[in-house]
Amino acid sequence: MDWQRLLHGVADVAQGAAYGMVVGQWSQLDDNTAFNQIFQYVQSRSVAEVDAMDQTLLGMCVNTFDPTQRRRLTTFYATFKVAETLHFQQFRGFP
Template structure:
């Protein structure tokens, strides 16, 4: 028997990850300064649960990208996300579990 709840959960995870990856791809199309401003705006307008998910997706993308320039840029974006969170929340929120 097929566990439809399991498959629905997997499908939701894939779609959610894809949506976050689209946001990151948009940042990659920008120059660094514009991307940093977009990341800061993202942090200040999204709920913490969404920031936590973006944190995990961005870290995963940076870790699994084989192109060194792209990976380095993703690491800088991840750092900017953490800095923007720290400034916005007035404390370091930590890393994803």
């Protein structure tokens, strides 16, 4: 058994869960507060953390089947990409 590979997999799951918790917190807020939190998040995180959240948030949009939740997550993702573009002064694409 490749223990190092297994440990990396466990770390990836834990990291994804942490990003999912942040998105869950945004979901509990009204839209304006959530949008402000998203902008603050992008401004205060490293490139690697922004990239990981980008991937997690996009995955949540794709894998959510409730139309109301999906619409809100998509709005969060669009806000995230705008915040990212403003922060890095260029559009960085999609994961």
